[in-house]
Amino acid sequence: MAFTQADYFDLTQAQAAQQWQDILARSWPVAGKQVPFVPVETLLCLAAMFVVEHSRFGSSSAHRAPEPVQSLARLVKRPPTSIIAKMNNLDGSRSHGASNDLLVGSVLRTDPRAMADLYRVILAAGRTAGIDSATLPDFLDVESGRDLELLGQDELAGGALESVVEREIHEWLVDDVEERVTERLILASLRVGQHRFATSVLDSWSHECAFCGFAMHDEVRPTLLRASHIKPWRDSKARERLDASNGFAACPVHDAAFDAGLLTVTDDLDVRVSDRLTRTIDANPPARVYFTAPQLRGRVAVPHNGRPPGKSYMEWHRTRVFVNTPASA
Template sequence: MPYDVKQYLGLTLADAEAQWRSILARAEVGPGENQVDYVPVETLLCAAAMVALGNVSYGSGLASRGPTPIPELAHVFRRRRTSITSKMANLEGGRSRGGRSDQRLWEVLRDDHRQLFDLYRVILAAARRTGARPELLPDFLELEHSDTFELLGQDEIDETAVEAALRERLEQYTGAGSERPSERQVLARVRIDQHRFAKAVLINCGWECVFCGFGLTDRSKPTLLRASHIKPWRSSDDHERRDVRNGVAACPTHDAAFDAGDLTLSEELEVIASARITSSSNPAVRLMFGAPLLRQHIRLLPGGHSPRPDYLDWHRERIFLT
């Protein structure tokens, strides 16, 4: 049955639970068998997946490559991967016979990702309550365990830098032949990219300050840890802004010192302090930036990604205060 936009946007926890129970009771679709119609939680998760994947073409090639969360959604929905990418194409308006209600829904959500995030949280809560554990349905936007919808790492991107990024991304669509996104859509993508970068850096660094080991056990609220770029966000291109090897996790004190150029790292990941730090006679400075609190080398998880040497070179040459 067709749904109107109000039914999607007004989705309740009870509605979502009922829809999940019907989804989880489905049998696998056999060759040549028709699939059942999409219910709102499926369509909304496809919309959330579009945010996660960014600006891509939703054709059969995407289905065959199978980037997360396409195979995961196909598995839990008991659908083919091509069905998931076709639904995304419907939402985007890329199919001549696509449902108009899908297009109207995406027109609302693409300019208001916060509303989509609200619905995403409701859908995942309902999924967990009806038996769809993270192993079956992963939190691919990494928003499930936040008490609020505050995205991580947003304090690193100032207004001037965001405006520059907006202009840069919008210019990519000039004469490109594809629909030019709105400023709100691009801004939402910039912010979710930064959130995913920050989350990846915190995980890579074991949820602790690489300089001193400070950390909190409540990983849903890493409010006293920062995930900062080594080569600053404002000076990086899109790839560098998303690259986990361009980030370190730090407590507020050591994060501020790293950003200000009072700390840097050698190619061997040795911690180097500036002259004004090493020459200071202030007891608090000597405590925070001396042994045993300050490590001689930063510590990463076994198998973690080490900072890329060119990012470290950039920081030493352009930020560090010798």
């Protein structure tokens, strides 16, 4: 059966319920033969792209891809390689995907509200069909009505996003895909990639400011914490933009000071304050509150199982941001 754009964008709970019944009635494929993906499966693969960096996994490593890839594969009776391949179709990495994959992937990754609404329709239909949260977990955490918020998007402002698209569009162009569509795919991939990066950084730092320990452990957004790159997003290569070791979780004050080069961190994780900020601390009591102990740690403490900042990124910051920060006379 050929599906139209409306079958994806206007999916109803009744349609999703029927597709779930068909999926649950499936047998595991024999000799690699698989039935075509239905919209419910395609949209769940797309939703999983907000969580999983699928480009890290190929045919030989798909079995190691994190959740929800493995749960989805078991539920829809496909190998994990098929789930990863569908993700690649949706972001344009594979040029022979289904006809609607590129459009669905580019539109819904830049429209989190529409993505969340469709995801809730699919979950509701699945629950009606008897699929519980252990079998199909709410991996976007929006089933209860919470918004799907793309984290870390402030780093893409000020022309940064446009400059990267212009610089890298030639690397994305594929046959039979016009440049306008390719540009939309890049924008979607960059925005969702930044969201995954920010989520990973916040998780790595246990949702606490690396510089002062500020946290709001109430699972309500906004948290006030930011997950920013050490080597700025606009200056990073594609791999570096997605690397969680290229980031700190920080409160707004210390995040801004770090980005401005007023703070940096050594390879031994000691916090260094610039001469310019030191003079301000001496002359301004409020600055003293934020940038001396105990509010400012002398050393950032990487949580257990967290990812320490990469030394190459820290060196970039010390030599390109911190050292070159202008100081007042």
